[in-house]
Every structure is written in C-alpha cells, then in structure tokens.
Amino acid sequence: MNPAELKAVVEYMESERGVEREVIIRAIELALQSVGEKNGEVDENLRIEIDRKTFERKAYRRLTDGSEIATTPPHMGRIAAQTAKQVIMQKIRNAEKEIIFEEYKDRIGEIITGTVTRFDRSDVVIELEHGEAIMPSKERVPTEEYEVGERVRALVLNVRERERGPEIVLSRNHPDFVRCLFEIEVSEISDGTMDIKGIAREAGYRSKVAVISHDERVDPVGACVGMRGMRVKNIVRELSGEKIDIVRWSDDIKTLITNALAPARLKHVEADADTQTVQVTVEPDQLSLAIGKRGQNARLTSKLTGWRVDIQKDEESMDFEERVAVAVTKLAAIEGIGDEYAEKLVFSGFLTLEGILAAEMGDLSSIEGISPEQAKSIWYAAEVEYIKEHGEITE
DSSP, X not given: OOHHHHHHHHXXXXXXXXXXXHHHHHHHHHHHHHHHHHTTOOOTTEXXXXXXXXXXXXXXXXXXXXXXXXXXXXXXXXXXXXXXXXXXHHHHHHHHHHHHHHHHTTOTTOEEEEEEEXXXXXXXXXXXXXXXXXXXXXXXXXXXXXXXXXXXXXXXXXXXXXXXXXEEEEESSSHHHHHHHHHHHOHHHHTTSEEEEEEEEETTTEEEEEEEESSTTSOHHHHHHOGGGHHHHHHHHHTTTOEEEEEEOOSSHHHHHXXXXXXXXXXXXXXXXXXXXXXXXXXXXXXXXXXXXXXXXXXXXXXXXXXXXXXXXXXXXXXXXXXXXXXXXXXXXXXXXXXXXXXXXXXXXXXXXXXXXXXXXXXXXXXXXXXXXXXHHHHHHXXXXXXXXXXXXXX
C-alpha cells in the first residue's frame, strides 16, 4: 500500500465512517508491524511509523541503550501487502465498532431516526448515521408495515456488545416510545411543569397516558392536546393512527379510575385496597363504552392504575334474565362450583355466596343433579371464596 493509497484510506474512513485520523493511522502502523511478524520477520526492536503529512512509511530500530535510529522499512511482497490491507481494514473496523458503541450506549431511552435497509426474517435492520441497528419482531408495532428505504423513528431500547460488534436494539412498541414523543411534543413535560405518571399501551391500537401538572395554571390534559389538537395529532400521526387517551392523574384511586374510563359515565365506584380491586357499576347503556372493544378500555385502565377493574351493570337496572345471567357468571367463576353447578344453584334460588352458606346441606343436596357429597363440596367452596372476599364468615 503506497502513500497515496494510505492517504485515501485514511481520508475516506475519517470523513465517511467517522473514525478519527490518529486512530486510523495507529491501526495501520500496528497492522504493518504485525504483517512483518507473520512473514517471519519478527523483530521486537523494529518500530514502523507513518508520517502524518506525507504518509510515507518509516522504520526505527531500538538500540541496547533504549535510543532509536532510523532504518530502512522491511520489504513487503505482494502477499504481505495484501495481508497488510486486510489487517488494516480489520483494525479500522474494530475501531469503528468501538466508536459506535461509545456513541449510542448513553442514548438508551432516546428517539433516533434511521433508514430501513433490509429484513432478517421478521426483524427490521435499520441504518443509522453511524452503524446499523435492529428492530426485533417483538419490538415492531403489529399494525405497521415497513419498506426498504423508508425513514423510521424508534426508541433506543438497548445497546450491548457482541462478538461481531455492538448491537443497537430499537423499539416502536415500547410504552417509553410514546413517553418520548410526548416529551418532544409537549414543552410543559420537557421543562418539568408536568409529569407523565403512567402509560398503558397496546401498540398500534390504543394508549392511555396519565399526566399531572405541578402548576395549577396549567391544565395537563389541555396542554397535551394542544391548540386545535395539534400536539396529540402529531403524536397519533407518528404512531400510524394509534388512539391516545390522555388521563388526568389523581392519587385517589376512585377518581383516577373515573378519569381513565371516561367518557363512560360511572354510577358507582368501590375500591378494596386489600385486594387492589375496584368494583365499577354503570348503567346498561354505558357498559360497552366502559369495557371497550374486546375489553380494551377496562384492560388498559387496569394496566395504568395497577388495580384490577371489575365493571358491571347496575343490578337495579337489570331485568330478571340479566340478573340470573350475572348470578350464574359470578358463581361459575368460583373454584369448586364452576359452570357445572352454577346454573343448577341459581335456578334453585341460590344466587349468592351468602345464600349458599345460609342453606342447610339438605337444601343443597335436594337440588336435582347434586348429591350430598357434591353439596358439601359446593358449600365449602363458597365458604373459601367468602373468606377470600370478606376475611371471615359472620354468624
């Protein structure tokens, strides 16, 4: 490799790959030294140096007293020269990998932009400004399709060292991707006036974002929506149409649940701190709205608050058939009763745990299809469930 070739390699790697000039030149020097050793020219007293201006090779021999004198660089044949090129490129690639790792290891939790270059099965390979990243299939949004050449934004989820180099893992379905988009779009969040208290997300479909304001003059929901809804619209656009519910945070669980289930109107909310369960009662016409399509609204509310959410219609508003159906469902969910006996019990007048526990064994065993042994099992199953719910049985 002559001086002109060396200079071209250094300038290319420096401008196009972002590797510092001194790192490249030092890699070349070490490569030339190692090639000499591979050719059987091992000489621990010989040092190869590249002139930083002319790119000429220089050689120095170390004397016994520690000083050095200039000498003629060892001759390199065609094979040795080719080997030198390979070693140089390998050392430069190693230096480049170190640079990439150092650049991205402190950017975990940030959003970056890259270009889709190819697919590795269902994983997406994305070219960044320096290096490549991967978006594994589990970090993709299930409703999104990506094309080669498409520019995408994603969250830096992890950066880890591998034998083949640093692996930069990206995500578009992580809840923190939504968090970062709000931090970018809503200045009151980025400057600390407001905080995001929690995010529950089903990527591609719906997210609930709970926010709180530390300034009473700032409405947290209004700030996230923005003038004419532009702030939240920009976020929804980036999320390919995913719906966003902005929830006003409250430390009171009843208020928080009410806010999270909006716009459904709730008739009654009862919280049990021991079981971390919230019982919600709604009018019949509000039930589907509160639960949401395929239970999504209730499910996301539960994720957001960390409490189990049980939504039911107001029994006073139910007709007889609806009340029977609710009673059967409740008893069928109890271990030891199940579907097998729930309907028999309800149609014999035993609609609740209290009703079963107040009955005589003979009353239960007189039900068609329930033997005395089965009656005992049903009674004890009801007793266990009642104690779970109330702590004890009151005589």
